[in-house]
Amino acid sequence: MLKLTFTFLASLLLVPMAALYAAADKPNIILLYADDLGYGDVGCYGATAVKTPNMDRLAREGLRFTDAHAAAATCTPSRYALLSGEYPWRKAGTGVLPGDAALIIAPGRTTLPSLLQKAGYATGAIGKWHLGLGDQGKLDWNGDIKPGPREIGFDYSFILPATGDRVPCVYVENGRVAGLDPKDPIQLSYDHKIGDEPTGKENPDQLKMHPSRGHDNTIVNGVSRIGWMSGGKAARWNDEDMADTLTKKAITFIEQQKDKPFFLYLSTHDIHVPRMPHPRFVGKTQLGPRGDVIEQVDATFGAVLDALDRLKLSDNTLVILSSDNGPVIDDGYKDG
Numbered sequence: 654m655l656k657l658t659f660t661f662l663a664s665l666l667l668v669p670m671a672a673l674y675a676a677a678d679k680p681n682i683i684l685l686y687a688d689d690l691g692y693g694d695v696g697c698y699g700a701t702a703v704k705t706p707n708m709d710r711l712a713r714e715g716l717r718f719t720d721a722h723a724a725a726a727t728c729t730p731s732r733y734a735l736l737s738g739e740y741p742w743r744k745a746g747t748g749v750l751p752g753d754a755a756l757i758i759a760p761g762r763t764t765l766p767s768l769l770q771k772a773g774y775a776t777g778a779i780g781k782w783h784l785g786l787g788d789q790g791k792l793d794w795n796g797d798i799k800p801g802p803r804e805i806g807f808d809y810s811f812i813l814p815a816t817g818d819r820v821p822c823v824y825v826e827n828g829r830v831a832g833l834d835p836k837d838p839i840q841l842s843y844d845h846k847i848g849d850e851p852t853g854k855e856n857p858d859q860l861k862m863h864p865s866r867g868h869d870n871t872i873v874n875g876v877s878r879i880g881w882m883s884g885g886k887a888a889r890w891n892d893e894d895m896a897d898t899l900t901k902k903a904i905t906f907i908e909q910q911k912d913k914p915f916f917l918y919l920s921t922h923d924i925h926v927p928r929m930p931h932p933r934f935v936g937k938t939q940l941g942p943r944g945d946v947i948e949q950v951d952a953t954f955g956a957v958l959d960a961l962d963r964l965k966l967s968d969n970t971l972v973i974l975s976s977d978n979g980p981v982i983d984d985g986y987k988d989g
Contacts, residue, residue, distance in 0.1 A: 679773065679914040681970040683907075683961075685954050686735070686918065688728065688781055688925040691980030694947050703938050703947045707955030711974050723978045728783050728816065731977040732920075733757060736764050736784070736805070751843045752815035752880055753792060754785040756800045766806030769916045775809075777906045778802045780899050780920035782812040786825070794821060794839040794885070798828045807918070811902045813890075817922050818985060820882035822873040822889050824898075832888040839885035846870070846881045853877020862927055868985040876927045876986075892929035895922050896946075900953045904960045911964050919957065920977075923950035926984045941989030943982070 692698045696705040697712035724734030729750045730741030737758055741747035746757055758764060766776040786792060786801045802810035811826045821841055824831040830839065840847050851859050853869035854877070861875035871881045874892050890898070903919045928942035930949050938944030954974065961967045 678969065681914055681966060682769070682774070682916045683957065683970060683972045684916075684918050685957065685972065685974045686732075686780070686920040687950055687974070687976045688921060688923065689978065689981050689984070690924055690947070690950065690976040692976075694924070694980060702940055703944050705947065705951040707951045707958060708974060710958065711954075711972060715972070723976070726978045728781075728925075728977055729757075732782075732784055735975075735977075736766065736918075737762070738765065750783060750785055750815060752819035752821060753841050753843055754815075755787050755789045755792075756785040756804070758784055758805050760800045760804035762805070764806045766802075766916060766918065768806075770806050770808070773914060775910045775913055775915040776807045776918075777809040777910070777915065778807040778918045778920070779811045779902045779906065780813065780918075781816060781922050781925070782810075782825075782920070783815050786814055792841075794823075794830055794841060795833065795835065796829075798825055798830070801825070801828055803828060809906060811899075812920075813922060816925060817892065817895070818868055818876075818878055818926050820871055820873070820878050820880040821885065822878065822882070823885055824888070824890060830885065830888050833885055834887045837884045837886055839888075840883045841880065842882075843880045848881070848883025850881075850883055852881070862929070863987045864985055865983055865987045866985055868926075874929075876929070879985075892927060893931050895929075896931060896949050896953050900956050903953075903957055907957070907960050907964065907966070911966060919953075921950050921953055923947075923953070924980075926981075926986050926988065928986070928988050943988065 694700055696709045697717055723731050725731040725741050727749050730747045733741045733747045770776055786798050811824060814821060814825055821839055851872050853860055853864055853872055859872055860877060864877055868879055869877045871878055873889055903917060906917055924946045928946045930942060930945040934945045934949045937948045961970050
């Protein structure tokens with residue numbers, strides 16, 4: 654049976670850490686961190702209009718928490734608390750960050766991944782970051798991007814710098830924009846329009862999803878975002894493929910680290926806006942894109958569990974599922 658824990662209080666992970674250190678055979682640890690998933694969105698908590706068999710499996714084979722609390726009601730501060738162990742209201746600058754913000758966790762401070770590194774774990778961060786990158790001042794997205802995940806305890810990282818609705822719409826792998834063509838450098842601004850690329854405000858006819866408020870700057874993949882960017886076209890993500898991309902990266906990390914203890918922080922973009930499910934999930938529910946991406950994120954978690962079973966790692970892996978905060982319905986796009 655899998656050693657599984659289902660909880661919406663991710664900070665509970667810190668409680669048994671001393672026991673983990675003392676264990677002769679260190680268990681692998683996977684933290685599945687969904688974005689904007691509410692407890693009422695999951696079958697084991699009573700949801701009926703969506704099917705979440707893999708999350709329900711975690712509850713059935715492990716522990717289901719019924720009295721748990723997030724450290725904050727929005728993305729950045731809850732993630733800051735999770736990785737740093739510090740309440741976000743104790744530190745200025747931990748509100749929701751723009752996509753060009755500097756790293757808000759000081760390099761060298763003790764963090765969850767750095768503790769596990771010292772305990773002999775290989776550590777990986779895959780998915781949404783939203784804790785800032787670089788030092789104070791303008792970050793050059795076309796070179797080494799640091800400090801970042803590696804400077805606070807992660808050996809490997811493949812991340813969205815901020816959120817799916819904010820530029821830059823690229824992945825950053827180990828401190829470099831993945832797939833960037835140096836002949837097409839990235840420029841970024843949150844103050845004013847740069848370049849000549851279309852925006853949602855000026856070119857609504859080019860949108861496949863329309864904003865309900867804000868979110869009307871540079872168009873990437875038919876979706877207008879917060880902020881303006883130019884360049885980096887070869888590196889830009891496709892929203893519909895994002896869940897599959899992050900899932901494959903997570904499974905590859907598990908496969909590569911299977912012979913030693915590892916900690917994987919898999920922070921999904923789902924079910925955050927823009928909610929753009931892969932075509933195989935479109936229409937899976939009667940709740941529109943939000944319902945469809947709930948089933949999509951459940952499939953992501955199922956693929957990770959299947960990988961553990963296939964690699965015979967299930968008996969020595971602690972799997973913890975949490976959401977960064979509760980659900981958001983209208984978060985800037987007309988997606989029903």
